[in-house]
Amino acid sequence: MQSALKSGMRTLCEDVSESDTGKKFTFKGWVMHYRDHGGLIFIDLRDYSGVLQVVFDENIHNESFKTAKKLKNEYVVSISGTVRKRPDGTENAGLKTGRLELLAESAQILNACETLPFQIDEETEVNEFTRLKYRYLDLRSKRLKDNIIFRSKFTYLIREFLNNKGFFDIETPFLTKSTPEGSRDFLVPSRLSGGHFFALPQSPQLFKQILMVSGFERYYQIVRCFRDEDLRADRQPEFTQLDMEMSFVETGDVIAVAEELFSLIFHKLLGIKLDVPFKTLDYDEAMDKFGSDKPDTRFGLFLSNLTDIFANSTLNVFRDNILKGGVIKAVCLPGGASLLSRKDIDGLMAVIKDFGGKGLAWTKVAENNLLEGGVSKFITAEERTALIERLEAKSGDIIFYQADSKKTADGVLGRLRLYLAKKFNLISDDRFDFLWVVNFPLFEYSEEEKKLVSVHHPFTLPSETGLDLLEKSPLSVKSDSYDLVFNGEEIGGGSIRIHDPKLQAKIFDILSISPEDAKLKFGFLLDALSFGAPPHGGIAFGIDRVLMLLRNESSIRDVIAFPKTQKGYCPLSDAPSAVKDAQLKELGIKLREKPDKK
Numbered sequence: 001m002q003s004a005l006k007s008g009m010r011t012l013c014e015d016v017s018e019s020d021t022g023k024k025f026t027f028k029g030w031v032m033h034y035r036d037h038g039g040l041i042f043i044d045l046r047d048y049s050g051v052l053q054v055v056f057d058e059n060i061h062n063e064s065f066k067t068a069k070k071l072k073n074e075y076v077v078s079i080s081g082t083v084r085k086r087p088d089g090t091e092n093a094g095l096k097t098g099r100l101e102l103l104a105e106s107a108q109i110l111n112a113c114e115t116l117p118f119q120i121d122e123e124t125e126v127n128e129f130t131r132l133k134y135r136y137l138d139l140r141s142k143r144l145k146d147n148i149i150f151r152s153k154f155t156y157l158i159r160e161f162l163n164n165k166g167f168f169d170i171e172t173p174f175l176t177k178s179t180p181e182g183s184r185d186f187l188v189p190s191r192l193s194g195g196h197f198f199a200l201p202q203s204p205q206l207f208k209q210i211l212m213v214s215g216f217e218r219y220y221q222i223v224r225c226f227r228d229e230d231l232r233a234d235r236q237p238e239f240t241q242l243d244m245e246m247s248f249v250e251t252g253d254v255i256a257v258a259e260e261l262f263s264l265i266f267h268k269l270l271g272i273k274l275d276v277p278f279k280t281l282d283y284d285e286a287m288d289k290f291g292s293d294k295p296d297t298r299f300g301l302f303l304s305n306l307t308d309i310f311a312n313s314t315l316n317v318f319r320d321n322i323l324k325g326g327v328i329k330a331v332c333l334p335g336g337a338s339l340l341s342r343k344d345i346d347g348l349m350a351v352i353k354d355f356g357g358k359g360l361a362w363t364k365v366a367e368n369n370l371l372e373g374g375v376s377k378f379i380t381a382e383e384r385t386a387l388i389e390r391l392e393a394k395s396g397d398i399i400f401y402q403a404d405s406k407k408t409a410d411g412v413l414g415r416l417r418l419y420l421a422k423k424f425n426l427i428s429d430d431r432f433d434f435l436w437v438v439n440f441p442l443f444e445y446s447e448e449e450k451k452l453v454s455v456h457h458p459f460t461l462p463s464e465t466g467l468d469l470l471e472k473s474p475l476s477v478k479s480d481s482y483d484l485v486f487n488g489e490e491i492g493g494g495s496i497r498i499h500d501p502k503l504q505a506k507i508f509d510i511l512s513i514s515p516e517d518a519k520l521k522f523g524f525l526l527d528a529l530s531f532g533a534p535p536h537g538g539i540a541f542g543i544d545r546v547l548m549l550l551r552n553e554s555s556i557r558d559v560i561a562f563p564k565t566q567k568g569y570c571p572l573s574d575a576p577s578a579v580k581d582a583q584l585k586e587l588g589i590k591l592r593e594k595p596d597k598k
């Protein structure tokens with residue numbers, strides 16, 4: 001921390017060190033703990049830097065002692081006194097200033113505090129609604145305060161780094177037209193254009209591309225994005241992205257800037273030296289081996305494809321599935337036989353159904369490369385030898401099989417792999433595994449919409465090798481895209497963009513977006529592309545998620561100063577809330593239903 005003593009600001013609790021003993025200071029802050037020991041009163045004084053113990057001694061400074069008698073938790077005080085060493089044996093190793101204390105000479109109460117709804121910094125479980133309602137109190141706790149200060153240093157570093165790299169920080173509109181990133185938009189009615197609506201941006205995607213057409217070449221913004229989704233632990237209706245775009249670049253250029261940025265962040269904020277370049281994995285390989293496009297590479301348990309081995313299986317579910325074009329895939333849990341009882345294995349069936357699987361075939365590996373239990377009696381000696389070799393299975397392991405379409409089998413085993421690794425502590429938590437997943441498919445088929453949709457977004461450039469296949473076999477076309485994965489969490493993603501308006505129109509066509517619709521929704525981008533758009537590409541990182549991971553938190557709410565609940569509600573300000581009829585009238589809006597009761 002920057003020393004307040006040096007910068008000439010007010011003295012902060014953690015600015016004092018042993019060399020200050022005998023010197024006089026004035027500290028201002030909050031009463032964190034209060035202990036009355038008769039003629040001596042101790043308080044822990046807290047300001048944003050940390051904590052310092054203050055002693056009021058009835059026999060030395062009676063006036064200040066009288067003031068101390070009136071103090072309660074979270075009163076705001078100004079205390080002047082002399083810094084001294086704590087008596088031997090009373091030091092507190094848990095505090096940075098734990099060897100020191102302030103002997104109060106004068107004290108002034110700057111403000112009182114009501115009885116607290118919960119004790120700050122106490123380990124007792126306080127329900128989150130209450131914490132969010134009194135967020136100002138919650139933010140006084142060390143953990144949250146440290147998270148928010150870390151966040152400030154983190155965004156400062158990003159800005160400093162990107163400014164030095166020639167990036168311009170350019171704001172883009174919050175009141176805009178909806179961009180099709182795949183989620184629901186938040187709409188804002190326009191009073192001046194009756195019956196018309198703005199949408200809050202899901203990301204600045206179109207505007208950052210337009211900035212490239214304008215010739216800015218290197219853009220970034222630490223920007224709020226809004227998506228009206230159903231919320232999960234790591235989702236908020238408004239969240240923050242580091243959004244970047246560069247002109248005249250290829251995938252490698254974007255990746256290089258991102259790696260340099262993360263190396264700097266880890267070095268400066270965590271003192272950790274990252275290995276660069278980060279590893280890169282093809283999307284297809286990620287799915288084959290890990291059953292996920294954001295693989296956690298901190299442990300093994302890789303997926304293996306056994307379809308060829310079971311081509312003539314006597315097990316009907318295996319054979320029928322292969323005949324239908326499906327696959328047989330498996331995961332081997334080393335030492336599984338002693339980790340899982342028969343009951344545990346039966347319990348896994350429900351887990352597998354939760355993951356979208358139909359069932360779970362399994363076998364144990366016994367001595368002499370024999371299989372036992374589960375479906376072992378349907379497996380021939382030849383199949384057995386081949387699969388044990390492929391899985392590198394050993395006596396005492398358990399093998400779990402999935403017979404399904406490749407997509408489902410990969411997905412189910414990918415989740416089972418994570419489940420087993422977490423359950424049996426196979427993930428070393430001192431690893432920092434960064435991984436680029438590249439060459440995503442350009443399109444996927446949406447069962448819900450019954451049409452092709454973009455895997456990233458419609459502005460992603462198809463790989464050059466796939467251009468001929470766009471119409472004939474669109475699902476086989478890859479894209480110039482890349483996601484950054486950190487310890488199994490996707491923390492960013494981007495792509496090289498289409499800069500040719502004709503190719504962009506063709507992609508809309510494949511996505512069954514009519515020229516009229518395309519014009520309506522993204523006409524302004526199409527127009528811009530036709531006026532000399534340079535080749536360009538970019539990426540966006542989820543700042544809240546990165547911070548959550550760096551701070552070892554399990555929810556992004558703990559790294560956001562004023563988050564919303566999982567129902568998208570702000571207990572502090574009671575938003576969203578009903579509005580006056582007059583306000584609606586001005587907007588020409590009539591509610592079809594009465595507002596929900598809260």
Ligand code: ASP
Binds near residue numbers: 539
């Ligand atoms: N706009 C994209 C997103 O928000 C990221 C990008 O392609 O740059 O996910």
